[in-house]
Amino acid sequence: MILYHLDRISQCYAGRTVLAIDSLEIEAGRIYGLLGPNGAGKTTLLKLLALLEPPTTGRLSFAGCEVAYTRSALLALRRQVVLVDQHPIMFSTSVGGNVDFGLKIRRIDKEKRQRIIDEVLETVGLRPFKAAAAHELSGGETQRLALARALALSPAVLLCDEPTASVDVENQAIIAGLLQTINSTRGTTVIFTTHDRLQAAALAQQTLVLENGQLAPTTYENAYPCTLTQGADGRWYALLPTGAALALAIEPPSGPSSATDARVYIDPEKITLHRHRDHRDGRDGQEAGTTLSGTVILLMAENDRIRVVVNIGLLLVVLMDRADYQQHPPAIGETVLLEVIAEAVTLLNAGRR
Amino acid sequence: MSFFLASFSSALHLVWSLDPELLTIVRVSLTVSGVATLLAALVSIPAGFYIAFGQVPGKRALITLLNTLLALPTVVIGLLVYTFISRRGLFGPLDLLYTQQAMIIGQIILIVPLITALTIAAVNRVDERYRQTARTLGADTWQTGMVVLREGRFAIVAAVISAFGRVISEIGISMMLGGNIKGFTRTMTTAMALEYDKGAFTLAVALGLVLMALSLGINIVFNLIQGRGGR
Numbered sequence: 272m273i274l275y276h277l278d279r280i281s282q283c284y285a286g287r288t289v290l291a292i293d294s295l296e297i298e299a300g301r302i303y304g305l306l307g308p309n310g311a312g313k314t315t316l317l318k319l320l321a322l323l324e325p326p327t328t329g330r331l332s333f334a335g336c337e338v339a340y341t342r343s344a345l346l347a348l349r350r351q352v353v354l355v356d357q358h359p360i361m362f363s364t365s366v367g368g369n370v371d372f373g374l375k376i377r378r379i380d381k382e383k384r385q386r387i388i389d390e391v392l393e394t395v396g397l398r399p400f401k402a403a404a405a406h407e408l409s410g411g412e413t414q415r416l417a418l419a420r421a422l423a424l425s426p427a428v429l430l431c432d433e434p435t436a437s438v439d440v441e442n443q444a445i446i447a448g449l450l451q452t453i454n455s456t457r458g459t460t461v462i463f464t465t466h467d468r469l470q471a472a473a474l475a476q477q478t479l480v481l482e483n484g485q486l487a488p489t490t491y492e493n494a495y496p497c498t499l500t501q502g503a504d505g506r507w508y509a510l511l512p513t514g515a516a517l518a519l520a521i522e523p524p525s526g527p528s529s530a531t532d533a534r535v536y537i538d539p540e541k542i543t544l545h546r547h548r549d550h551r552d553g554r555d556g557q558e559a560g561t562t563l564s565g566t567v568i569l570l571m572a573e574n575d576r577i578r579v580v581v582n583i584g585l586l587l588v589v590l591m592d593r594a595d596y597q598q599h600p601p602a603i604g605e606t607v608l609l610e611v612i613a614e615a616v617t618l619l620n621a622g623r624r
Numbered sequence: 625m626s627f628f629l630a631s632f633s634s635a636l637h638l639v640w641s642l643d644p645e646l647l648t649i650v651r652v653s654l655t656v657s658g659v660a661t662l663l664a665a666l667v668s669i670p671a672g673f674y675i676a677f678g679q680v681p682g683k684r685a686l687i688t689l690l691n692t693l694l695a696l697p698t699v700v701i702g703l704l705v706y707t708f709i710s711r712r713g714l715f716g717p718l719d720l721l722y723t724q725q726a727m728i729i730g731q732i733i734l735i736v737p738l739i740t741a742l743t744i745a746a747v748n749r750v751d752e753r754y755r756q757t758a759r760t761l762g763a764d765t766w767q768t769g770m771v772v773l774r775e776g777r778f779a780i781v782a783a784v785i786s787a788f789g790r791v792i793s794e795i796g797i798s799m800m801l802g803g804n805i806k807g808f809t810r811t812m813t814t815a816m817a818l819e820y821d822k823g824a825f826t827l828a829v830a831l832g833l834v835l836m837a838l839s840l841g842i843n844i845v846f847n848l849i850q851g852r853g854g855r
Contacts, residue, residue: 321760342765350762360753363775372771373761424762 273335274299274428274460275320280329282315282484290315290484292329297462299334299427302454304475305464308494308534312484313464314357317430320462321354334427350377351427357436359417361405366397366416369405373424391419395449411442418449429453431463435470447474468492468588469571472578482534482619492588493537494619509535509616513584534619539588541615544579545608546599563587563609567601581609635830646827650834653811656724656802657792660731665784668736672743677769687744693737698730698796705730705801722803727811730797735787742783746776782849789842793835 275297282290290312297303297320305313318324319331325340332338333348353373362369367388374384392398395415400408408416414434421429431450435443447470454461465471471478472492480487480494487494497509565583572578577596579589589609601607638646675686707713709720709729720726750772758771773780795813802809804818812831819828 323756323759346762346764349759352760354756354760356753356757358753360751360757362754362757362771372758372763376761376763376767420761 272299273297274333276330276332277319278330278332280319280326280331282312282319282324283327288327288484290319290326290481292316292484292486295479295486297460299460300454300458301460301476302450302474303460303462304471304478305462305481306466306468306471306478307464307481307487308466311481313481314432315484316481317354317432317462317464320428321352321430322349323354350424352430353421353424353426353428354430355414355417355421355432355434357433359413359420361408361413361416363406364404365401366392366403366405366408367401369416370420370423373420377424387423391423394422394452395419396445411438411445414438414442414446415449418446418453422453425457426459428460428462431461433464433466435465435467443470450474469569469578469580472573473571487536487619492539495535495537495585497533497535499533499618509533509618511535511585536617536619537587537611538615538617539578539590541612542587542589543610543612544581544589544591544599544601545610546601546605561611563611564606565609567603567605567607570601570603581607583609631825631829634826635828635833638826638830639833643830646830646834648807649810649812649815649831652724652807652809653792653813656727656798656809656811657731657788660728660791661735661784661788663728664732664735664739664787667732668739668787669743669780669784671736672740673747673769673773675740676744676747677772687741690737690741690744694741696734696737698734698794699800701730701733702797702800705733705797709801721801722805722809724802724809726801727798727809730801731791731794734794734797735790738790739783739787742786743776743780746779746783747772749779750776778849782846785842785846785849789839789846792838792842 273296275295277292277295279294280290280292281288289310305316307313315324319326322333322338322345330337334351338344338348362372370388370391371384374387379387388401389398392401395418397408397412397416397419400412405413405416414437418429418431418434429450434446434450438446450461450463451474453459463474482494495511497511500508500510502508563583565581565587567579568582568586569580570577571580572593573590575593577591577593579591579596579601581587581589587609674680675683680686705726706721709715709718709726711721720729754771754775755768758768763771793813795817798804798809798811798814799817802811802814804810804814810818812835816828816831816835819825819831
């Protein structure tokens with residue numbers, strides 16, 4: 272079932288367009304990871320999905336009905352969606368009182384409210400803190416309480432703005448686990464923003480990438496700021512922050528005469544990984560594109576693929592077929608060669624970072 | 625110096641012995657200023673909250689006007705109210721001049737801008753995320769407003785206390801509209817001015833001591849509230 276349908280949505284602040292989405296559909300019951308650099312429009316999109324702001328233009332449908340931005344209609348819809356802020360703010364009352372807020376305004380009787388409060392606080396591991404002042408919780412506990420506060424309302428959609436950005440590793444794991452549990456046990460649609468590509472890959476069933484307010488046809492992995500420069504041979508190169516040069520198959524759109532800032536995306540499925548020894552034995556000197564050397568730092572099994580993270584000065588993700596991996600399995604710490612063909616490189620937005 | 629010490633000693637004795645005249649003056653002061661503060665708060669807090677929270681046209685101009693009114697001298701208010709309640713004034717038939725009611729009206733006019741302006745500031749200082757959180761948790765406009773009011777409550781109470789401090793220590797309105805009638809409209813400040821004119825410093829110093837003690841008490845409460853709000 273399609274839960275959200277966005278049709279030519281744009282959002283402008285002070286005359287500046289911060290979000291422009293032609294079309295987007297979000298299915299019910301799935302986990303979505305929303306990726307993108309700072310200022311890409313992730314939080315703006317979450318606020319639109321939370322029905323906290325009307326779009327400047329375009330139509331937003333929720334559960335098959337176009338959202339009418341009237342006070343009464345919005346209230347009914349908004350009670351099905353909860354947004355958990357990146358830095359959640361707690362009402363100046365107890366931990367239990369914070370969870371109670373949404374239940375009380377829904378006129379749920381006291382006995383039932385207490386049962387729900389106990390249940391959700393138990394789920395997030397904050398039951399012993401029920402009577403404590405909410406302002407006295409640590410950052411990770413506050414984030415968990417914010418999730419409990421949302422969870423108590425059994426929303427159809429849970430929107431989380433960088434839920435693990437400001438918590439320690441232990442709480443990151445707890446929160447990621449909670450999001451998965453909420454989705455699997457309650458069927459809640461979860462949409463979260465993150466900068467952590469690996470977390471998005473591990474947690475989300477589908478990832479959406481925003482670049483300059485627009486949906487980008489990438490997986491966000493391997494998207495880097497770079498500088499475009501023209502070599503002595505007349506070809507254009509993208510200089511990554513490491514200084515490593517990648518040959519580009521495309522011309523910069525505006526044809527600048529000097530160096531230009533841009534973002535470049537390297538398709539992780541189009542990178543070929545060679546173990547150093549195998550490559551040396553098998554190379555024929557006919558390679559196109561660029562060959563980079565790096566060290567394997569992470570291996571993750573992911574359905575029929577293996578995600579290999581290679582440190583080339585920055586972290587580059589390579590997606591290997593399980594069969595390829597089994598034939599030539601790289602080991603962690605091993606130096607490997609990466610063959611990046613020109614077709615693997617896409618210029619996202621010349622002139623802007 | 626010996627004159628001051630003698631006056632101070634006599635004044636302490638008056639306070640300690642709970643002098644009936646002193647107590648009457650203190651009671652009138654507290655009654656008039658207390659009622660004025662209460663009534664002003666009933667008007668100003670909702671008004672300030674509405675201006676800050678709602679979509680009020682000309683909000684900026686209104687806030688500028690309120691801030692300007694903060695500097696209104698008490699004698700100007702006294703004069704203004706006098707023109708309305710004197711025998712030839714619009715409300716002359718109500719016979720309000722030289723009554724506690726007249727003093728209360730004047731004092732309300734004095735502190736309504738103060739409480740309103742401080743309430744606006746208190747509501748504006750409440751983190752925007754409280755509104756967003758309340759709304760995303762399903763609160764309607766009224767419930768969201770109550771959340772904001774609750775989070776700004778310490779600053780709003782501090783505004784009311786500050787207003788009480790302002791009216792208990794004013795003299796212009798009390799003198800011009802109350803007339804300084806013994807046992808009826810004589811307040812601490814008007815009594816002190818009268819005793820000074822008479823050259824009888826004992827009661828003036830005693831009243832000064834009580835006023836200072838009240839002021840100290842108000843400031844202690846004010847600080848306690850601010851401390852709680854700042855946590």
